[in-house]
Structure formats: C-alpha cells, structure tokens
Amino acid sequence: MGKFYHLFMIGLFCMLITSCMQSDAEETGKHQEGTVILDEKTIQLFNEGKVRGIPFPLHQFPIKQVTERWGKPDEQVDHEDIQVYIYKKGGQKVSFTVDETNTVNYYQIIMNMSLEEVNQKLGSRYDIKPTTHRTLTYPMGRYELRVRRIPDDQVIMYLNDPIN
Known part of the structure; x- marks a missing residue:
C-alpha cells in the first residue's frame, strides 16, 4: 500500500509540474521570443x-x-x-x-x-x-x-x- 501511495504521489506531482509548465509557455507565448x-x-x-x-x-x-x-x-x-x-x-x-x-x-x-x-x-x-x-x-x-x-x-x- 505504501509503494502504491508513493507512486501515485509521484505521478500526481509530475502531472502538476507538466501542467504548470504548459500554462507558463502559453502565457509567455513563443511569439514574443x-x-x-x-x-x-x-x-x-x-x-x-x-x-x-x-x-x-x-x-x-x-x-x-x-x-x-x-x-x-x-x-x-x-x-x-x-x-x-x-x-x-x-x-x-x-x-x-x-x-x-x-x-x-x-x-x-x-x-x-x-x-x-x-x-x-x-x-x-x-x-x-x-x-x-x-x-x-x-x-x-x-x-x-x-x-x-x-x-x-x-x-x-x-x-x-x-x-x-
């Protein structure tokens, strides 16, 4: 149960980081570089x-x-x-x-x-x-x-x- 919980938390953390990175890229826009x-x-x-x-x-x-x-x-x-x-x-x-x-x-x-x-x-x-x-x-x-x-x-x- 502990391993499942840690894997779940790592997966959730990765999804959160990916989501933040995508929203930051959309806000700054590749067009202003x-x-x-x-x-x-x-x-x-x-x-x-x-x-x-x-x-x-x-x-x-x-x-x-x-x-x-x-x-x-x-x-x-x-x-x-x-x-x-x-x-x-x-x-x-x-x-x-x-x-x-x-x-x-x-x-x-x-x-x-x-x-x-x-x-x-x-x-x-x-x-x-x-x-x-x-x-x-x-x-x-x-x-x-x-x-x-x-x-x-x-x-x-x-x-x-x-x-x-």
Missing part, C-alpha cells in the same frame, strides 16, 4: 524606418557592418552573384541579402507568428494592400512593412523604403 518583438515600440520605430533589435539601416550598407557586430553567420547561401547571410538570434532567423559588391540590399526576419497575429497587432486587413506572392504590405509612414506567410505558423517580415 527573439531579436524582434512585435510590440508598440517596434511598430513606432517602423514609422521611422528602424527595426528594433536590428542595429543596421534598411539597405545599401556593407555586409562588413553585420559581420563585425554579429560575427560569422550561422548559415551562408551562395546564389552566384547574390549571397544570403543568415543569423539565428533568439529563435528567429535574420537574413541579409548581399549583391556582388558586398552591399546588403535588404534583410528579412522570420517571426514565429501567424499572419492573423500580425494583423491583430498591425491593423485589420482593410488597412493593408495585398501584393504578389501572398505578401501583405502595411503602410508605416513613408515606409512599408511587408509580411509574407510561410509554413509552420511563421511569417517573413521586412521593412521597405519605397523611395529607394
């Missing part, structure tokens, strides 16, 4: 052409700035004239697309959010204009935030300066 967190401060900075958590300009800067600050990329993809430097930061991937002059043309952030969650934070579908390839464009002052749905409940986001 990473280099870029989509909150009010980040959205305000989009209007200024800045991305909180990414200390680099929107485009047209040497990749050397990134490698000096963030070190060697976690991955590098060679597309002959175009190189893609991929850094994994806080559970997110930040990729820098570089031309033959070693200049970054743009960077993208893969975020663990659904397109619906992005819309909740950035505005309704009526405030956005659909573009090609299942990409939605949100006006952010003189800039545009482009968001594209990818598999596994993720989106790719990048801030664009339509003037340049």
